[in-house]
Amino acid sequence: MSMVRFRTLGLAALAFVALGCVALAGSAAAQSAAPALSAADLALAEAFIATANSADPRVRDAFLARHMAAKPMLPPAEFPLILQRIGATSGGVRLTSASRRGRFIRLIVQAANGRTARIDLDVDPAAPDSLLGVLPVATPTPYEGPRLTAPASRRELAEAIDRRVRFSAERDDFSGAVLVMKGAEVIYQGAFGQADKDLGAPVTLDSRFNLGSMDKQFTAVAIAQLVEQGRLSLDSRLIDVLPDYPNRDAAQKITIRHLLTHSAGLGMLWERPKWERLTTFRRMSDLLPVFAAEPLAFEPGTQSDYANEGFLVLGAVVEKVSGQSWYDYVQKNVFDRAGMSHTGYPALDEIAPGRAVGYRFGDDDPLGFGARRPNWTIAVWRGNACGGGYSTVGDMIRFLQALRDGRLIKPETAALFTTAAPHGLADYGMGFENARAANGRTIRGHNGGGPQSGINSEAKIVWETGYAYAVLGNYDAPFAQALGGDIAEMLALQD
Template sequence: MSPFRHLMITLSAAALAAASPAPTPGESFAAEVVALAGSTTFDAATWLAAHGLAAQDADAAAVLGALRRAGPIELVSLNEQGTLLETTMRRKADGRSFRVVGVAAKDGPGKLRALFAVPVPTPYTMPAFAGPLSEADLKKAVDARVSFAAERDEFSGTVLVMHGDRVVYARSVGQADREAGAANGPDTKFNIGSMGKMFTAVAVMQQVEAGKLSLDTTVGQVLPDYPNEAARAVTVRQLLNHSAGLGNLWERKGWNRTGRYPTAASVLPVFAAEPLMFAPGSRAGYSNEGFVLLSAMVERLAGVPFPAYVERHILAPAGMHDTSQADQDQPLAGRAMGYRYAEADLLGLGDRERMPEPISLGSNGAGGQFATAADMLRFLQALRGGELISARSLATLVAPGGGQRNYGLGFERDADGALIGHDGGGPHSGVNADAKIAPVTGWSYAVMGNYDAPFAQVLGKDIGELLTAMD
């Protein structure tokens, strides 16, 4: 080869390399995750150190171990938002999907602050429709989506779609209690998890309407004996939009998973003396403790235990006769048992196991009541109809609240507010449910499940997208 030709080839290769954009942090992270899966050649401690993670970071080390055992995988999608590097992966052997997420550090390229993973349902491609859906098309599309999940054992529970008070679609799949051979049905009661936060938000607004509170009332004004000086300055609004700096409750050393907490106030000693996690109003962090504190404030103002208040002022007026606030050691007919991936099965590649006896947290405002799909839609319809709080109060709750993304004050909302409601449950919990209503059109859905999050709520999100296409 002539020197001139060699020079031209070299220059062309250099120009091509210069023209190719460098991979983004998310693309680099995704490529590393794919390379790690099934590999036996990498050393976990070395990898953690190279990415700025401590060798004793048990969560990150567990993810690496799970990837090693997974075998070959492929990238399905990448969501890169700021420091969040979220990948959805599919295992080639059986098509199971899971999400591996890195949180990028700011002290250098390739460095991470955290690494975690969670099982997720198989991605579903929604059908494209030209113009508004007919009711027949809606029913067909919803049924196809439910079948897709059920056939892959990615949903067990009940789906209900209504227009006003008219049932448009109803279907139950899977087992409420595998060991007893009991199938899920329309009367099955599911743990609603954080969906119960809507009850707390409504109870708070009822106190506002009664003139006993405002959204700017502080904890100390209602609970002057609350033992945390910094928390006494937190406002009702900050508690409702998760910007108060309180924690998740379950991680507290004093939390007794099988304990009895007959009132919301009886839960406060678990966390009241703990320092706030950040300055109130400075940022948002999802908090169960904030809603426990709100329910304790309602107790003080109303003079009755929070479960009794919810029964009299929310469940009864809404006609929710199949909703229970029972504790875990109380029998409950028709209750769905939870089934989860074991906590060590980070990618959801094994079989689901039965959860220990389910826990109802109805004595506090964080959620955990048991309800049927029909009862959850009765609640949302009662809200829309002004039977629990005024239209003005509801508008206040569902307006963007300045805390969590797509969140108001105790209510989730989609980006334009066309759907409002809340989901509940978490990974490895055997609890996941979602219910939303379109305030303008009256279309609503409830997806009540007894598998881990996010399986039911992803199904719910897809159904919600279909409902927003309805007149």
């Protein structure tokens, strides 16, 4: 999840995006058959599209009076805004497909200019004709070119990756850098688009991109190191590490494991009234007053919900136990040890050579049918323990290789942290995503970014074979993730 504040998505949408639902868009996994819609679902979908295409506010009011849930997760005022903006920016959308995804109805729509996008309708299980929320997401053009279906030669693999990358780059669905390696062997590398459109500066392999939530891996490694040293336990209670934590009752219940697995009952941070994106801070503990005194969303350990705040707390834990700032600790114990010389946390007002500017679709263009604009107006002051650092494709490959090779933490610790955790998020361990390919191999790492953020990147490694890739971009999610997902599937096939 990116280090920005999404004003138009609402809190339910924030949680939905953070859980990785965006990550599947455009990948072969996302194109697999989904359950057919019932007649009632199809009627709701068609009514939504007809309402979005209407310029009459009375039509929107009538639709929402009938179909907005009694207790929606999206703020009620956002429903008519989303409907109005879809119609205004698209010239009218056409429904091309609809399917069920759990409690969501996923709509694929096409605008008058031919661009496609996705709208997820969050249906109330207790009232199947009522909507808890709506999440419109700009999506890349689906790739329908040839795909690898078996192990290939290095040349065939590189050519297949190049076809896939150029398909997106030529349609302006991807701006960024791509690197694919196995060990010291470079299988594919390429840079596309512009790092700064105003200056006409092209993206290079040395461009530094905002990582979004990918920094959670660094925080997880820091915690793992302290656990290995016996200075901390996964079952340590927060109160025993941070005795001055603002919510003492919560600190007595929350463990380090809860924080790592997003099961502590904390939130996303951006929705807190005290959060200000330009707030300056030096240590992770400086940010605790923004949220830590608030009531928990649920009892720790009873469920999981993606939470940026949990990793900020983990950053404060690293500071308390190590006696260093989180920035100093990860620099010395993660970046330096992995050879990551181009990774860091420049402030928004700092001159940072090689930093790519993010480009986002505007708040008034939720489906991405218009032009992108720089994301400076929503960027935060500085990245932190939950995300927002800057890195290169080379450095992210170095991190993944150092993690797998045992240079950062012991192999058995890495296996524990990168394996899906019981009672945690789906396909998520402790600070790491863990997806399983069709042939059973596991793809571990993290992605970052979100819709309307100008941030989206992904770097992962096939754990069994060591094939690694980094796709770092400066457009909204899920544009780079969709590309990364297809590359991951190709690499999982290789011996």
